[in-house]
Amino acid sequence: MNIAPWVKVTSVILILYSFIAGLLIPLGPGIVSITPVQATAGEEVTLDIFTYNTHFEKSIPSVYFKSDNDQMLPAYSVNIVNNTQLKAHFSFPRLTPGSQGMQGLTLIINNQLDGFTLLPNALFISSKQSGETDAWKELSEIELNTSNELKFPYRSILQETIRNIYYHVSLWFAMILLYLVSAIKSVQFLRTGSIQFDEQSKSLAEVGTLFGLLGLVTGMLWAAFTWGTFWSFDVKQNMSAVAILIYLAYFILRSSIEDLDKQARIAAAYNIFAFVALIPLIFVVPRLTDSLHPGNGGNPALGSDDLDNTMRLVFYPAVVGWILMGLWIANIVYRYHRLKRKFLEN
Amino acid sequence: MLINKPLKIANKKQSLLLILTVLSMTVLNGQPINQGDFFTNIGKIYVVVGVIVLVFIGLVIFLIRLEKRISRLEGEITKS
Numbered sequence: 001m002n003i004a005p006w007v008k009v010t011s012v013i014l015i016l017y018s019f020i021a022g023l024l025i026p027l028g029p030g031i032v033s034i035t036p037v038q039a040t041a042g043e044e045v046t047l048d049i050f051t052y053n054t055h056f057e058k059s060i061p062s063v064y065f066k067s068d069n070d071q072m073l074p075a076y077s078v079n080i081v082n083n084t085q086l087k088a089h090f091s092f093p094r095l096t097p098g099s100q101g102m103q104g105l106t107l108i109i110n111n112q113l114d115g116f117t118l119l120p121n122a123l124f125i126s127s128k129q130s131g132e133t134d135a136w137k138e139l140s141e142i143e144l145n146t147s148n149e150l151k152f153p154y155r156s157i158l159q160e161t162i163r164n165i166y167y168h169v170s171l172w173f174a175m176i177l178l179y180l181v182s183a184i185k186s187v188q189f190l191r192t193g194s195i196q197f198d199e200q201s202k203s204l205a206e207v208g209t210l211f212g213l214l215g216l217v218t219g220m221l222w223a224a225f226t227w228g229t230f231w232s233f234d235v236k237q238n239m240s241a242v243a244i245l246i247y248l249a250y251f252i253l254r255s256s257i258e259d260l261d262k263q264a265r266i267a268a269a270y271n272i273f274a275f276v277a278l279i280p281l282i283f284v285v286p287r288l289t290d291s292l293h294p295g296n297g298g299n300p301a302l303g304s305d306d307l308d309n310t311m312r313l314v315f316y317p318a319v320v321g322w323i324l325m326g327l328w329i330a331n332i333v334y335r336y337h338r339l340k341r342k343f344l345e346n
Numbered sequence: 347m348l349i350n351k352p353l354k355i356a357n358k359k360q361s362l363l364l365i366l367t368v369l370s371m372t373v374l375n376g377q378p379i380n381q382g383d384f385f386t387n388i389g390k391i392y393v394v395v396g397v398i399v400l401v402f403i404g405l406v407i408f409l410i411r412l413e414k415r416i417s418r419l420e421g422e423i424t425k426s
Contacts, residue, residue: 019398023394027389052389053389158390159389159390160388160389160390160391160393160394161390161391161393161394163394164393164394164397167394167397167398167401168397171401210404210405210408213404214400214401214404214405217400217404218397218400218401221393221396221397221400222393222397224385225385225386225390225393226390226393329408332412333412336412336415336416336419339419340419343419343422343423343426
């Protein structure tokens with residue numbers, strides 16, 4: 001049983017596409033930091049604003065603060081330092097609309113070329129009284145631009161590493177599918193008793209474990225520069241490590257039984273249980289408690305906050321590409337096992 | 347007394363275990379990693395490069411191991 005040529009071609013094209021598109025599509029504009037972060041109503045404030053992937057020298061920006069009841073305060077003057085740096089001068093009236101006391105204002109920067117970008121809770125303003133003034137305008141009075149170009153969203157902690165979704169998450173998706181096919185092959189082996197299904201199951205589990213280990217290692221590198229440490233004992237990190245260990249035990253179990261027939265039957269039964277254990281470990285347990293991973297702690301996975309439509313254009317082809325690549329590699333491993341059996345039989 | 351004894355590493359597997367233990371002790375102790383300039387500049391783009399390089403290295407190691415297994419089988423076939 002060989003893999004059809006179109007599968008190999010498709011997998012290479014899709015993975016190549018995910019590398020090229022995933023690395024070349026630029027990141028959207030974003031606000032990196034502002035200083036100061038606190039102000040009192042009634043005073044004048046000059047803000048230093050640092051941004052990412054903006055083009056202020058080509059297109060003049062306007063800067064606003066938004067209160068929590070959607071009122072907008074424009075900056076009375078903006079100095080452009082360079083493409084990614086601004087000095088904005090605000091004069092806050094004594095009355096601030098929205099909630100009383102301390103309030104986190106959202107900073108909005110808008111220009112025609114990049115579209116608008118915002119930073120929630122950019123500046124905390126303390127005001128003795130709240131109320132409407134002429135300086136604060138309705139949101140509908142202000143025109144905001146959006147950019148039509150293909151761009152990946154800017155996220156403050158992730159920045160460019162948001163692209164790792166195509167190279168880290170797709171490996172996990174491919175791993176789950178390889179383990180699923182492996183479990184199905186084990187069932188087929190137990191039903192029919194023909195050894196080739198066991199060999200296919202073993203090969204698929206090998207490649208699945210390769211992808212899982214790669215997923216762990218790439219995730220650790222990603223976590224180091226976004227969450228701060230290689231391993232933060234996040235539920236999903238721990239549970240996926242446990243899942244990988246269960247599959248490593250599968251290979252140790254195999255090599256500990258000398259009788260080939262017995263080995264195949266015990267390993268097939270173990271493999272089915274390993275897959276059954278994998279589902280709660282990866283999909284259920286991380287959702288029951290708080291996790292650093294998106295899509296956990298009660299949130300739906302891969303919602304529009306984590307994966308926008310531009311990212312889907314790259315992510316899903318990458319997943320399909322890695323699945324097909326995994327099936328291809330598993331087929332090569334299977335052909336090795338088949339040759340070895342045929343040689344030992346003679 | 348214990349320190350003066352030279353540490354004997356019997357074989358490859360033991361040394362690998364030792365390296366992994368030391369690595370896991372340093373990596374897993376939860377200390378914030380040093381935010382160096384290389385990985386954190388230009389919007390952390392080198393983290394993406396690092397991830398792609400890791401995936402490539404992983405695939406290459408797997409292929410080398412597969413080739414070794416095939417070579418061993420070839421050797422057995424030609425011997426018999």
